[in-house]
Structures are given as structure tokens and as C-alpha cells.
Amino acid sequence: DTGVSQDPRHKITKRGQNVTFRCDPISEHNRLYWYRQTLGQGPEFLTYFQNEAQLEKSRLLSDRFSAERPKGSFSTLEIQRTEQGDSAMYLCASSPEGQRSSGGQFFGPGTRLTVL
Amino acid sequence: DQQVKQNSPSLSVQEGRISILNCDYTNSMFDYFLWYKKYPAEGPTFLISISSIKDKNEDGRFTVFLNKSAKHLSLHIVPSQPGDSAVYFCAASAGPSGNTPLVFGKGTRLSVIA
Numbered sequence: 001d002t003g004v005s006q007d008p009r010h011k012i013t014k015r016g017q018n019v020t021f022r023c024d025p026i027s028e029h030n031r032l033y034w035y036r037q038t039l040g041q042g043p044e045f046l047t048y049f050q051n052e053a054q055l056e057k058s059r060l061l062s063d064r065f066s067a068e069r070p071k072g073s074f075s076t077l078e079i080q081r082t083e084q085g086d087s088a089m090y091l092c093a094s095s096p097e098g099q100r101s102s103g104g105q106f107f108g109p110g111t112r113l114t115v116l
Numbered sequence: 117d118q119q120v121k122q123n124s125p126s127l128s129v130q131e132g133r134i135s136i137l138n139c140d141y142t143n144s145m146f147d148y149f150l151w152y153k154k155y156p157a158e159g160p161t162f163l164i165s166i167s168s169i170k171d172k173n174e175d176g177r178f179t180v181f182l183n184k185s186a187k188h189l190s191l192h193i194v195p196s197q198p199g200d201s202a203v204y205f206c207a208a209s210a211g212p213s214g215n216t217p218l219v220f221g222k223g224t225r226l227s228v229i230a
Contacts, residue, residue, distance in 0.1 A: 004159070031215050033217065033218075035218075040222065041222055042120075042205050042207070042220030042221050042222050042223055043160065043205070043218070043220045044220070045217040045218060045219070048217055056217060059217075091159055091160070093159075095214060095215040096215065097215060104150045104152070104162035104165055104207075104214035105162070105214055105215065105218065106162065107152075107159030107160045107161070108159050109157070109158055109159050110159050
């Protein structure tokens with residue numbers, strides 16, 4: 001198992017364009033999380049899934065942000081009509097459900113978004 | 117409003133000595149705490165965790181102490197090694213384990229000098 005993977009690793013886009021990021025979690029993990037990290041800050045929680053169910057989405061930054069996990073495996077995070085303030089590192093993490101996750105969440109390498 | 121605070125942006129320690137990283141939190145609903153290490157261009161890597169029912173957890177060179185009444189935790193690294201140089205994040209969860217949304221501090225950059 002190669003851990004959590006994210007694609008692309010870097011994305012440069014122009015203001016107003018839509019972008020989509022993909023996350024593939026560790027295969028046996030049924031919880032998947034999205035975080036955003038800006039310079040000088042810690043990761044900030046956005047949303048998470050248990051299998052295909054989105055358990056929390058009120059922390060998504062605006063209605064331009066949406067996430068899916070249609071088959072309970074990989075997930076996508078979409079940002080519509082990007083703004084320069086969306087420039088950040090977008091991190092995905094996964095974990096098992098329940099009390100077994102004493103090891104915390106396993107993070108991918110992130111997708112760095114730059115909005116020009 | 118920062119619910120998890122790491123008030124030291126950076127820390128320098130000599131190789132072989134003890135590194136102590138501190139973290140304070142304000143939300144009394146937090147029940148589980150974690151430390152992550154992050155190298156440049158990589159995602160955070162889990163280091164060690166502690167439940168609110170404990171006051172100490174040890175794993176090799178790493179020990180986390182929790183003072184629930186003071187809402188304070190600390191990470192001790194003994195002995196410090198140059199490979200420990202990284203940014204360390206304190207994180208907290210309102211759930212009983214690490215599989216619920218985490219609230220992170222801003223991080224402390226540790227430099228271990230050979």
C-alpha cells in the first residue's frame with residue numbers, strides 16, 4: 001500500500017476558472033477528510049466522508065467549494081470560479097472508522113493551488 | 117479565534133538535548149490530542165497521540181504530556197536528532213480518537229543543530 005495519493009500535486013489556474021482535485025485514500029480506510037493549509041497556518045478542516053456519505057460540509061469555505069466521494073473510494077474536491085484567495089495547499093487524509101484510529105489520520109502530499 | 121495555540125513559531129536545540137514543544141487549547145470539548153510532523157513538500161505525518169483520560173503517553177524518543185486542568189500539552193523529544201528538524205503541529209479532536217475532524221495549531225519549526 002502506497003498511502004494516500006493526491007492528483008495533481010500542483011495546479012496553476014486563472015481567476016474565474018474551475019478546478020478539481022482528486023484524492024485516493026488508503027484502501028481499507030473508510031473515512032476521508034479534506035483540509036486546506038495556507039502559509040504560516042496549520043491545516044484547516046473543510047469536510048469529511050464516511051464511505052460515500054458526507055458527514056460534515058458546513059466548514060466548506062463557500063458555496064463555490066464542493067466535494068464528492070461517489071463510490072466510497074476516491075474523492076474529488078471542486079472549486080468553482082476560483083479567486084486569488086483560494087491559493088493554498090489542499091490536503092487529503094484518511095483513517096479507519098471507530099476506535100481503531102489511535103494512529104490519527106494519514107495525510108497525502110497535498111495539491112498546491114495557485115490562482116493568478 | 118484559535119482554539120489550538122502553539123505560541124512558539126520556532127525552536128532551536130542542540131543535537132542530543134531535549135526538545136520541548138508546547139501547545140495550549142481553549143475548547144474543553146476536546147477529548148483527543150495528536151502531534152504531527154511535517155517536512156517541506158510533504159503532508160503531515162502522525163507522530164504520537166494522547167487521550168484526555170491519560171496524562172502521559174510515550175513512544176520511543178517521543179513523550180506527550182497532557183495537563184487537562186491547564187488545557188496544556190507538550191511534546192518531549194529526547195535525545196533530539198538532526199532528522200527531527202521539521203514543523204510540528206499540535207491537533208485536537210472533540211471525538212474519542214483521531215478519526216474525527218482535527219483542529220490544528222499554527223505549528224512550531226524545530227531546528228536540531230548538529
